[in-house]
Amino acid sequence: xxxxxxxxxxxxSNLLAPRIGVLMVAVRGRKSRSDPxxxxxVGRVKVPPPVDPAEMLVLRERFSQYDLIMRALxxxxxxxxxxxxxxxxxxxLAEERTKQEAEEHQKLMAWNDAENHRLRQLREERIRxxxxxxxxxxxxVAVSREKRMEEYVKEKEQExxxxxxxxxxxxxxxxxxxxxxxxxxxxxxxxxxxDKEGRIVKRTVQQ
Amino acid sequence: MPMKGRYxxxxxxxxxxxGDIVFKNTVKIMTVNYNTHGELSDGARKFVxxxxxxxxxxxxxxxxxxxxxxxxxxxxxxxLDDGDQVLVDAEGKDHKDISQHVKKILGKSExxxxxxxxxxxxxxxxxxxxxxxxxxxxxxxxxxxxxxxxGLIPLPNEMRGKYKSQMKGTEV
Numbered sequence: 001x002x003x004x005x006x007x008x009x010x011x012x013s014n015l016l017a018p019r020i021g022v023l024m025v026a027v028r029g030r031k032s033r034s035d036p037x038x039x040x041x042v043g044r045v046k047v048p049p050p051v052d053p054a055e056m057l058v059l060r061e062r063f064s065q066y067d068l069i070m071r072a073l074x075x076x077x078x079x080x081x082x083x084x085x086x087x088x089x090x091x092x093l094a095e096e097r098t099k100q101e102a103e104e105h106q107k108l109m110a111w112n113d114a115e116n117h118r119l120r121q122l123r124e125e126r127i128r129x130x131x132x133x134x135x136x137x138x139x140x141v142a143v144s145r146e147k148r149m150e151e152y153v154k155e156k157e158q159e160x161x162x163x164x165x166x167x168x169x170x171x172x173x174x175x176x177x178x179x180x181x182x183x184x185x186x187x188x189x190x191x192x193x194x195d196k197e198g199r200i201v202k203r204t205v206q207q
Numbered sequence: 208m209p210m211k212g213r214y215x216x217x218x219x220x221x222x223x224x225x226g227d228i229v230f231k232n233t234v235k236i237m238t239v240n241y242n243t244h245g246e247l248s249d250g251a252r253k254f255v256x257x258x259x260x261x262x263x264x265x266x267x268x269x270x271x272x273x274x275x276x277x278x279x280x281x282x283x284x285x286x287l288d289d290g291d292q293v294l295v296d297a298e299g300k301d302h303k304d305i306s307q308h309v310k311k312i313l314g315k316s317e318x319x320x321x322x323x324x325x326x327x328x329x330x331x332x333x334x335x336x337x338x339x340x341x342x343x344x345x346x347x348x349x350x351x352x353x354x355x356x357x358g359l360i361p362l363p364n365e366m367r368g369k370y371k372s373q374m375k376g377t378e379v
Contacts, residue, residue: 108312112295115308119296123280 217260226261228306229315230269236286237262240274241297251281253302285313 088094171179191204209215216222230237239259241251255273263271283295283305293313297305315323335342348356354366364370 109293112293112308112312116294116296119298123298 214256217257223261223264226258226265227314228258228262228265228310229320230262230266230313231315233288234266234269234285234313235288236270236272238272238274238284238286239281239297240278240284241281242276242279247298248281250300250302250305251283251297254297254305257302258306283309 189204192200193202195201212218239251239255241255242248243252259271259273263269281297283297285293285295287293295305295308295312300308331341333343336344336346339345344350346356347353354362
């Protein structure tokens with residue numbers, strides 16, 4: 001059984017007095033502080049319950065032993081839990097674990113960096129290709145634009161030449177009299193019919 | 208109206224609990240930069256659309272932020288406890304690839320997760336009686352098939368010490 005604790009030298013009155021280390025909570029009940037005492041309780045003298053000294057001694061002894069044992073057990077379990085938690089967080093195993101985790105983390109970061117590097121290479125390739133494509137496209141656009149400009153210029157030149165040709169047949173102030181006389185000498189009749197192919201079919205003679 | 212949004216399955220508990228990325232304790236902030244248009248950003252967009260809800264459900268204490276149309280190429284950035292920043296390029300990748308990658312570098316492994324689950328089960332023994340916050344039951348009277356609480360239904364006279372002592376008194 002549990003070992004009995006030896007009693008230290010204490011006066012008898014202390015041993016006989018009832019336990020005062022027990023917690024008791026004061027409760028007010030239904031009435032507040034300022035309410036008067038009830039009329040039936042006016043002459044009442046409260047007498048504490050009688051205490052048998054022998055019983056009190058025995059009970060006190062037993063309770064003190066019981067309290068001691070309970071406190072000891074609680075302390076024991078609490079210490080065990082604290083030690084376990086300490087081991088978990090700041091023990092030799094925990095240090096090794098943290099070191100291992102740090103190593104793994106480093107490895108994973110390195111792998112991630114390699115992955116990023118690879119993707120960067122791909123991205124740079126792609127951007128370079130896109131730039132080249134852009135350059136080619138620009139050159140092509142410039143070339144086509146130049147061609148179009150040339151064609152435009154050529155067209156305009158053609159028109160100018162044609163105009164020059166026609167200018168020879170224009171009627172100017174010097175030609176005026178001559179052309180009038182020519183027109184009066186050569187009457188033209190516009191009374192003719194045309195078939196679907198554009199050939200002249202019938203002609204009426206000018207009178 | 209029970210269904211909201213384009214893929215309402217993303218809002219179901221089953222889908223969220225299927226998420227398998229649980230971040231390590233050092234990861235505090237996760238940032239995703241992506242573009243709303245463009246084929247290169249497609250994987251990142253799908254990742255944000257499908258996998259971010261699962262991640263946030265499994266890591267409620269990690270701040271997740273999304274930034275749209277800031278940079279030409281999409282990427283993820285993680286900010287750790289000790290000030291380190293981890294950059295993960297997401298250009299041209301598929302959303303499954305991205306999530307696998309993230310799980311590999313910053314997620315808790317299967318063994319760690321199982322060990323944690325075991326510790327949690329050991330900690331919360333269902334056979335314990337105690338406050339509702341920590342245990343399932345407080346008193347035996349709460350269990351079905353046991354004697355009901357004497358505070359609600361009075362015990363039969365055979366089980367009451369008061370009655371028994373009274374009877375003994377009257378007898379003798």
